[in-house]
Amino acid sequence: MKEIHVAVGVVLKQEQVYICKRPDDKHQGGKWEFPGGKVDKGETVTQALARELKEEIGILVAASLPLMVISHDYGDKRVLLDVHTVSEFTGEPEGLEGQEGKWVKLSALVAEDFPAANVAIIEKLIK
Numbered sequence: 001m002k003e004i005h006v007a008v009g010v011v012l013k014q015e016q017v018y019i020c021k022r023p024d025d026k027h028q029g030g031k032w033e034f035p036g037g038k039v040d041k042g043e044t045v046t047q048a049l050a051r052e053l054k055e056e057i058g059i060l061v062a063a064s065l066p067l068m069v070i071s072h073d074y075g076d077k078r079v080l081l082d083v084h085t086v087s088e089f090t091g092e093p094e095g096l097e098g099q100e101g102k103w104v105k106l107s108a109l110v111a112e113d114f115p116a117a118n119v120a121i122i123e124k125l126i127k
């Protein structure tokens with residue numbers, strides 16, 4: 001099975017992170033996620049991250065830093081999550097694709113509400 005390369009943004013403001021609800025009809029639908037999406041052919045992860053965060057939540061990334069890379073096999077899909085923290089951006093995030101979005105305190109993140117691959121990300125963020 002081909003591995004899908006995904007750029008994932010942990011958008012931070014003070015001690016909060018912006019999360020979105022995945023549409024029910026999508027892979028891992030109904031779970032909360034960090035906004036992001038597939039890295040297109042010929043695109044760098046940084047470019048994909050900026051494009052996806054603009055499309056999905058309407059922010060312009062000014063600075064991002066690599067946090068971690070996670071390889072996960074869901075059985076029906078294999079993903080390589082390239083996770084970056086975004087602490088400088090312009091605009092106020094909102095769900096531009098009809099998805100629910102909200103700021104949550106890092107200390108209030110619940111791993112079970114996210115896809116299984118996210119457990120390691122959340123562990124790292126709440127430490």
Ligand SMILES: Nc1nc2c([nH]c(=O)n2[C@H]2C[C@H](O)[C@@H](COP(=O)(O)OP(=O)(O)OP(=O)(O)O)O2)c(=O)[nH]1
Pocket residue numbers: 006007008026027028032033034035036037038052077079081115116117118
């Ligand atoms: N964006 C995002 N995707 C995640 C997270 N955790 C996780 O396992 N994934 C998986 C779910 C999907 O299989 C894949 C991302 O796909 P996606 O549906 O966001 O891709 P996309 O934005 O390009 O959208 P599309 O092509 O399906 O329209 O990565 C996460 O925190 N954020």
Ligand SMILES: [Mg+2]
Pocket residue numbers: 035036037038052056
């Ligand atoms: Mg997406």
